[in-house]
Amino acid sequence: MHTLMKRPTRWRWLIAIISMSTLSSASTLQRNDDLKIALIYQFAKYTRWPASDHVHMTFCTLGAQPFHERMNQLMGKKVAGKTISSRHLVTIEQVATHQCQVIYIADSYEDELGSIFSYLSGKPILTVSAIEDFTLKGGMINFVDKAQKQRFEISRRATQKTGLSLSSKLLQVAHITD
Amino acid sequence: MSIRIKLITRSVKSVAITALAIVSPMAYCANDNLTSMTDASLEELLDGQASSALEAPLNLLSPQSFRLSIRPQHIALGNIQHNDNDIAQQELLNLGYHNAPQALAIDRLNLTVCYGVNDWLSTQLNTSFQRRNLTNRSLNQSNNGISDTQIISHVLLFRDSRFHNEHSFVLKLGVSLPTASISDNDEPLPFLLELGSGTTDAIIGLSYANNSGSWSWGAQSEVRLPQGNNDAGYRLGRRHVNKVWLNLLASEQLLISTSIIATKDSSIKGTHQNYDAKMLISSPAYTPDNMIQHSVNVELSGQYQLQSYPNHQLTFTATIPLSQQVSGIGLVEQWRTSLGWQVDF
Numbered sequence: 001m002h003t004l005m006k007r008p009t010r011w012r013w014l015i016a017i018i019s020m021s022t023l024s025s026a027s028t029l030q031r032n033d034d035l036k037i038a039l040i041y042q043f044a045k046y047t048r049w050p051a052s053d054h055v056h057m058t059f060c061t062l063g064a065q066p067f068h069e070r071m072n073q074l075m076g077k078k079v080a081g082k083t084i085s086s087r088h089l090v091t092i093e094q095v096a097t098h099q100c101q102v103i104y105i106a107d108s109y110e111d112e113l114g115s116i117f118s119y120l121s122g123k124p125i126l127t128v129s130a131i132e133d134f135t136l137k138g139g140m141i142n143f144v145d146k147a148q149k150q151r152f153e154i155s156r157r158a159t160q161k162t163g164l165s166l167s168s169k170l171l172q173v174a175h176i177t178d
Numbered sequence: 179m180s181i182r183i184k185l186i187t188r189s190v191k192s193v194a195i196t197a198l199a200i201v202s203p204m205a206y207c208a209n210d211n212l213t214s215m216t217d218a219s220l221e222e223l224l225d226g227q228a229s230s231a232l233e234a235p236l237n238l239l240s241p242q243s244f245r246l247s248i249r250p251q252h253i254a255l256g257n258i259q260h261n262d263n264d265i266a267q268q269e270l271l272n273l274g275y276h277n278a279p280q281a282l283a284i285d286r287l288n289l290t291v292c293y294g295v296n297d298w299l300s301t302q303l304n305t306s307f308q309r310r311n312l313t314n315r316s317l318n319q320s321n322n323g324i325s326d327t328q329i330i331s332h333v334l335l336f337r338d339s340r341f342h343n344e345h346s347f348v349l350k351l352g353v354s355l356p357t358a359s360i361s362d363n364d365e366p367l368p369f370l371l372e373l374g375s376g377t378t379d380a381i382i383g384l385s386y387a388n389n390s391g392s393w394s395w396g397a398q399s400e401v402r403l404p405q406g407n408n409d410a411g412y413r414l415g416r417r418h419v420n421k422v423w424l425n426l427l428a429s430e431q432l433l434i435s436t437s438i439i440a441t442k443d444s445s446i447k448g449t450h451q452n453y454d455a456k457m458l459i460s461s462p463a464y465t466p467d468n469m470i471q472h473s474v475n476v477e478l479s480g481q482y483q484l485q486s487y488p489n490h491q492l493t494f495t496a497t498i499p500l501s502q503q504v505s506g507i508g509l510v511e512q513w514r515t516s517l518g519w520q521v522d523f
Contacts, residue, residue, distance in 0.1 A: 031211065031344070038215035038223055046220070073212050146430060151224070173224055 044079045046167035057082040062089045063106030105129040135177040239294030249518030253284040255509040277460040281313040298334035326374035327357040350383035366452040368463035376408025392427040411451035415444030433481040468506035493518035
């Protein structure tokens with residue numbers, strides 16, 4: 001009887017450790033996502049956008065639903081005089097429907113980058129991702145870890161092709177890949 | 179034996195429950211964090227990040243990644259003392275010690291392999307090959323071979339990650355296996371020359387670390403608890419190690435660290451069953467009570483990440499004692515240094 005009484009206490013103890021550990025790793029992931037979102041907001045601010053009749057500045061996320069949900073926190077802020085809205089995409093073709101101006105491409109879409117870039121070709125849409133060698137594969141801004149800090153690479157060629165112009169302030173703190 | 183195990187279990191529970199009780203109110207305020215980041219300038223976002231490179235003393239690796247570390251180390255002991263005072267060779271002779279120790283040099287080649295199991299658990303295996311040379315007044319002695327092997331788990335109990343600041347609690351649980359051989363023949367070696375404890379020892383520790391920008395600081399408390407007696411009939415005393423550290427990420431490649439380490443060793447329980455009267459009267463190194471009981475050391479270290487090979491790091495450590503308290507007659511530590519190479523893959 002004495003032994004039976006003790007067992008639940010042991011399990012509660014184990015569950016407490018695992019729960020705290022899960023919470024702690026989740027908070028690290030969320031911190032990293034938040035940092036990326038804050039930087040994307042800065043990228044949009046330091047981009048010279050071509051004139052358009054869009055009412056909103058639309059930030060889209062291709063894949064990565066949790067990242068999109070965090071991105072919703074930017075709604076209401078302004079870039080280039082326009083209020084930010086946020087959309088979640090499942091296919092790249094939804095870019096046109098939602099009039100995206102900034103798109104974050106999740107890692108799970110790495111194998112589809114070729115078709116994504118051919119669809120976006122010539123469109124003034126800022127492409128951002130954390131996929132390895134994203135800028136070498138045709139993307140504009142790539143998140144990279146350097147000394148375990150969040151940094152980013154920029155492909156000037158990719159941005160110039162679409163008529164977008166990035167501020168020198170952004171270029172100074174980035175690693176330029178071409 | 180079972181009472182000892184119960185006591186250890188109770189201690190671990192108490193330490194970890196206390197840690198959980200302390201950190202539970204520190205809930206992650208996600209929306210506040212993102213708001214503060216979006217209000218920050220581009221420079222603040224880039225310069226103000228807490229870097230996980232500063233977590234080095236916590237030994238937590240990314241999931242499914244390995245770290246291999248090879249670290250040659252030299253430790254020099256000398257300047258024999260009686261309690262806190264120097265003692266001259268003539269005085270030792272007057273006490274009958276005609277073969278008292280004068281210096282001990284320890285050269286170790288430390289090997290460490292770490293593996294990150296998941297976000298909150300890393301495991302580590304430490305072992306070394308060592309050579310010990312003891313210079314006595316009339317007879318020099320040496321010993322070499324594999325030391326004890328430690329298998330350790332580092333469990334992340336809690337981490338609160340903010341933009342500028344990150345703090346963590348890590349529980350260390352491990353075991354030291356008696357892979358070093360203990361002299362048990364007709365000519366047993368003095369305690370100073372033994373390569374290991376000869377016992378299975380439990381290792382329990384708790385660490386706290388805080389990162390902010392390019393700085394981090396933390397504290398670690400650890401205890402080693404030997405179990406049972408070794409084949410020679412004795413066991414080393416408990417060892418408590420308390421450490422505080424301050425790290426600076428001086429550049430993207432260079433991490434500089436300083437630590438203060440306080441160590442307390444309890445007395446050896448029992449003595450070597452093969453020591454004879456002749457040994458005991460010839461040198462104080464055969465008496466278990468003659469040892470460093472308390473020490474406080476300052477450690478300076480640097481870790482340099484190679485630019486061409488970013489997964490490879492070179493490390494350097496120098497340790498100098500600030501204070502040492504000897505129980506009875508014994509050598510004191512003079513300095514220790516190590517150079518190392520580690521690779522993450």
